[in-house]
Amino acid sequence: xxxxxxxxxxxxxxxxxxxxxxxxxxxxxxxxxxxxxxxxxxxxxxxxxxxxxxxxxxxxxxxxxxxxxxxxxxxxxxxxxxxxxxxxx
Amino acid sequence: xxxxxxxxxxxxxxxxxxxxxxxxxxxxxxxxxxxxxxxxxxxxxxxxxxxxxxxxxxxxxxxxxxxxxxxxxxxxxxxxxxxxxxxxxxxxxxxxxxxxxxxxxxxxxxxxxxxxxxxxxxxxxxxxxxxxxxxxxxxxxxxxxxxxxxxxxxxxxxxxxxxxxxxxxxxxxxxxxxxxxxxxxxxxxxxxxxxxxxxxxxxxxxxxxxxxxxxxxxxxxxxxxxxxxxxxxxxxxxxxxxxxxxxxxxxxxxxxxxxxxxxxxxxxxxxxxxxxxxxxxxxxxxxxxxxxxxxxxxxxxxxxxxxxxxxxxxxxxxxxxxxxxxxxxxxxxxxxxxxxxxxxxxxxxxxxxxxxxxxxxxxxxxxxxxxxxxxxxxxxxxxxxxxxxxxxxxxxxxxxxxxxxxxxxxxxxxxxxxxxxxxxxxxxxxxxxxxxxxxxxxxxxxxxxxxxxxxxxxxxxxxxxxxxxxxxxxxxxxxxxxxxxxxxxxxxxxxxxxxxxxxxxxxxxxxxxxxxxxxxxxxxxxxxx
Numbered sequence: 001x002x003x004x005x006x007x008x009x010x011x012x013x014x015x016x017x018x019x020x021x022x023x024x025x026x027x028x029x030x031x032x033x034x035x036x037x038x039x040x041x042x043x044x045x046x047x048x049x050x051x052x053x054x055x056x057x058x059x060x061x062x063x064x065x066x067x068x069x070x071x072x073x074x075x076x077x078x079x080x081x082x083x084x085x086x087x088x089x
Numbered sequence: 090x091x092x093x094x095x096x097x098x099x100x101x102x103x104x105x106x107x108x109x110x111x112x113x114x115x116x117x118x119x120x121x122x123x124x125x126x127x128x129x130x131x132x133x134x135x136x137x138x139x140x141x142x143x144x145x146x147x148x149x150x151x152x153x154x155x156x157x158x159x160x161x162x163x164x165x166x167x168x169x170x171x172x173x174x175x176x177x178x179x180x181x182x183x184x185x186x187x188x189x190x191x192x193x194x195x196x197x198x199x200x201x202x203x204x205x206x207x208x209x210x211x212x213x214x215x216x217x218x219x220x221x222x223x224x225x226x227x228x229x230x231x232x233x234x235x236x237x238x239x240x241x242x243x244x245x246x247x248x249x250x251x252x253x254x255x256x257x258x259x260x261x262x263x264x265x266x267x268x269x270x271x272x273x274x275x276x277x278x279x280x281x282x283x284x285x286x287x288x289x290x291x292x293x294x295x296x297x298x299x300x301x302x303x304x305x306x307x308x309x310x311x312x313x314x315x316x317x318x319x320x321x322x323x324x325x326x327x328x329x330x331x332x333x334x335x336x337x338x339x340x341x342x343x344x345x346x347x348x349x350x351x352x353x354x355x356x357x358x359x360x361x362x363x364x365x366x367x368x369x370x371x372x373x374x375x376x377x378x379x380x381x382x383x384x385x386x387x388x389x390x391x392x393x394x395x396x397x398x399x400x401x402x403x404x405x406x407x408x409x410x411x412x413x414x415x416x417x418x419x420x421x422x423x424x425x426x427x428x429x430x431x432x433x434x435x436x437x438x439x440x441x442x443x444x445x446x447x448x449x450x451x452x453x454x455x456x457x458x459x460x461x462x463x464x465x466x467x468x469x470x471x472x473x474x475x476x477x478x479x480x481x482x483x484x485x486x487x488x489x490x491x492x493x494x495x496x497x498x499x500x501x502x503x504x505x506x507x508x509x510x511x512x513x514x515x516x517x518x519x520x521x522x523x524x525x526x527x528x529x530x531x532x533x534x535x536x537x538x539x540x541x542x543x544x545x546x547x548x549x550x551x552x553x554x555x556x557x558x559x560x561x562x563x564x565x566x567x568x569x570x571x572x573x574x575x576x577x578x579x580x581x582x583x584x585x586x587x588x589x590x591x592x593x594x595x596x597x598x599x600x601x602x603x604x605x606x607x608x609x610x611x612x613x614x615x616x617x618x
Contacts, residue, residue: 018517021516021517022513022516025495025498025499025516026499027498027499027502027513027516028499028502029502031501031502031503032502032503032509040295040296040297040503040506040507041502041503041505041506041507041509041510045510046509046510046513049510049514050510050513050514050517053487053514053517053518054517056481056482056487056518056522057482057518057519057521057522059481059482059483060482060483060522060525060526060529061521061522061525063477063483063525063529065525065528065529065532069528069531069532
């Protein structure tokens, strides 16, 4: 797997991306406290989690899977699952 | 042997028809699961149609009933589901007596246990029980009080999912699983409290303040009842219900069952309809049964394992076998597993987090090794890339819950409490990652079937993670008692047994044989002081 040649985004860049993504869909996270460990959730924890999810994309992208293997494609399957009766006990 | 569930005729075991995990084509299962991944990605599993599934006639056979009439105890809640069915069928116990016994306990103790979120009145339950005609072969659960988790839609009770997000939500129909239980004569004693949107233990909505207590430690709020099917676990363990329904996306049925000394089964993906259940992940959610022993779980599974036109994941599966028969051990020199079975031991299974559990697991393996028909496979080789495929980003389901909850997220993100990240993550996971994760699930499933279950028929595992992601069945069951390090309390410990596609009979047979010679599943906690 070829390593990326561009520098990875900073936390600040990812935070801007995350806030923009939520705002695009009309989701307001500003109603959460900025940082309050005693609150059920705050913006700081939410953004930290979001950054980790985004960075996982790299891990996933780097894992090699044969593109010919186990495609989650629509649909071989209604035909197989709903009519392939001779293959069942 | 005093257990009336043991069938005579040890040599007859060799001539049993094979269990379903043998003849079912593994290629067929694999291709079918690939379709589920793609359908989830396109949203075609969604439906807002009320459940109209109807049972296929009598589904519970005589194996579910005790061949020897049990004695009627002073406290009817001490009866198992099978014993209760038997005594009701014989007329020795009336459904109303059973209902009253459970409601009496609920009214006496649920203020402490906090197992239920919503309950019908005693009068409503007695009226429902009276409507089921006696002797009906289609109503084996007549008078049986059950505790479904609060994410199962019920037309007569609120369905709040343990969360502010669904506070006040009143469905206008029953979910298919609830429909099937009620059609079989079962009664919903109440909706069991659950972790916020099916995560963690039950809490006061919108807070992190725990509610439901572990039935074994009612005075200790910090000792977890397990999550997220917490209320169901406590209701069954504390004898506030005969049995119950949970849901499992990541261990949420086996967790509370192991924590509270229950026997449970999470069947193969698609075996029980999810229509009318608040979704979390369209590709990993399962309905599971939580009860007191292997036979009780088999009976409820039998009632629920039916195709549902409203949930395409349930269609096209092989017909459900006789689970109650599978949960009946043979009596030879000692009880034996119904079919010769290779039991694998996961490489880290004996390295438990505490010495109590490690000792109990060693004793479990030794007990199973003494069971006729069992061969222990101790040197299992894990599937290629197992760690990478079963954990981290590739083994997760980050993107699944977001789409369903967009409107709720727009309304007020604070309603999601500590679970908010789980429901926002789908907006951050890219489509290429989502596709790759679905591919990885198929790859792991393929390798579990071809590289693990070629070495063994069932496997003892420390947790259910890879089995939830791949849709493979698991059972949890009690293996003894340990000591909670913080409080010094005596608490149950459990184990998890996994199997290949449609391996439910094999799981039930092993656990039934184990329970025929052990008594952990029969112990119940003392009532609160």
